[in-house]
Amino acid sequence: MSNLVILGAQWGDEGKGKIVDLLSEDADVVVRYQGGHNAGHTVKVGDVQTILHLIPSGILHPGKMCIIGQGVVVDPKALLDEIAYLEEKGIQVAGQLLVSERANLIMPYHRAIDKSNESHRGEKKIGTTGRGIGPCYADKMSRIGIRLCDLLETELFAERLADNLQNFNYILSKLYNLPELKFNDIFNEYQEYGRQLQQYVADTSLYLADALAAGKNVLYEGAQGTMLDVDNGTYPYVTSSSCCVGGSLTGSGVGIRGVDNALGIMKAYTTRVGEGPFPTELLESTGEFLRKEGNEYGATTGRPRRCGWFDAVVGRYAVRTNSLTGVCITKLDVLDKLPVIKICTGYRVGDELLHEFPASLTKLRKVEPVYEEMPGWQCSTVGTQSEADLPAAARTYLARLEELLQCPITIVSTGPKRDQTYIKTKMI
Known part of the structure; x- marks a missing residue:
């Protein structure tokens, strides 16, 4: 038995969907443990591309049980739409998907509040998707959220909905000058x-306990990334959930014995979507080159991603905060045409040299990245199946990343397709 957490080790969009899909072959159960339909995982099998927002990527493998855990906030319409989308593609969902009865529901007032809050922030906006994720998590922590199991009890649901509408309709009408929401329509x-x-x-926590007791392999799939984690990320420019390893336990309903390894996914460069600090961002032609070559547009929103050089300060921070036992480098091929490649090894703030990622927004606004330059390889690595087949400069680049991260690189991805990957060390 081997149980693995796969999570983003930058600002999300690192290519987790492909890696989860690839490693699901050796898993019996695949669990999504946090986030909502603000996340997008793109998987390409052959020439067929599938974009998932809530359902784990393991659904593309017949016979694998997929679970949406209690740490996920669920928009029921979005989930039903995704089920229909998969079934139209000929992918069986019934019998392969379970959703935690403890998962909180995104309600219409969450979306209304989210969009209104963001529009009123002006230049200080966080960059949310406006899909109600944050307000739903806020209600969960305020203990007024509505769970899936509550929805299935008609009288209880009516009571909870009426109480919440009384509060949120007041906010919508008085603060945002919006029309009140109708109880009967929502009900x-x-x-x-x-x-x-x-x-x-279902009681997915119990299902997982039984699966673990039976010696089955469980793969935990995270959304977003470490630097968007509500506790460990670039607060307040973060998501509303725990993207890190700790979130895999609370969000799935398992204990510490349910996890054996943690794999952090990092691009060979860095991107982020939305507002907030991004020390290695490139606002010139190289950034545009990375965006174009890497097709760096959000799978959920279509927004262009901000692009920059690989940030080893961020990488080491992710290794430490998640106790990563392995790193997967994706999109190595995007760097193929560059004559010179840079790696950020530290930050300079005035006369101070930082080697650890600071919590202070004031410092993050002032940091200047300290770069180390390496020669590019200027030939194609697309579809490379082994380390030995990589150009010497690409091998040197990966070795330097491994040294800076202080964690072994166990998987390298050299293209969007399932078979454009090589695995150095099996982790599940």
Whole structure:
């Protein structure tokens, strides 16, 4: 038995979906443990591309059980739409998907509040997707959230909905000058969602406990990335959930014995979507080159991603905060045409040299990256199947990353397809 957490080790969008899909072959159960449909995982099998937002990438493998854990916030319409999307592609979902009865539901007032909050922030906006994720997590922590199991109890759902609408309609009308939401409209809409989703709802924590006791391999799939983690990331420019290894436990309902290894996914360069600090961001032609070559546009929003050189300060921070036992480098091929490649090894703030990622926004706004230059290889690495087949300069680059990260690189991805990858060390 070997159980593995796969998580983003930068600002998300590192290519986790492909790696989860690849390693799902050796898993019996695949669990999504946090986030909502603000995340997008793109998987390309052959020439067929599939974009997933809530359902684990393991769904593309027949016979694998996929679980949406209690740490995920679920928009029921988005989930039903995704199920329909997969079924239209001929992918079986019924019998392969379970959703935690403890998962909190995104409600219409969450979306309304999210969009209104963001629009009123002006230049100080966080860069949310406006899909209600943050307000739903806020309600969860305020203990007024509505869970899937609550939805399936009609009287309880009506009571919780009425209480919440009284509060949120006041905010919408008085603070944002928006029309109040109608109880009957929401109640009837969500009762229908509950009817359609009932077959998938289960005590997934118990299911996982039984699977672990039976010696099955469990793969935990994170969304977003370490630097967007609500506790460890570039706060307040973060998501609203725990993207790190700790979130895999609370978000799945398992204990520490449920995890054996943690694999951090990092691009061979760095990107982020939305607002907030980004020390290695390139605002000139090289940044545009990375965006174009890497097709750096959000799978969920379509927003162009900010691009920059690999940041080893961020990488070491992710290794430490997640106790990573391995790193996967993706999109190595995007660097193929560059004559010179840079790695950020530290930050300079005035006369101070930093080698660890600071919490202070004031410092992050002032940092100047300290770069180390390496020669590029200027030939194609697309589809390379082994380390020995890489150009010498690419091998040197990866070796330097491994040295700076103080963690072994166990997987290297050289293209978007499932087979454009080589595995140095098996982790599940």
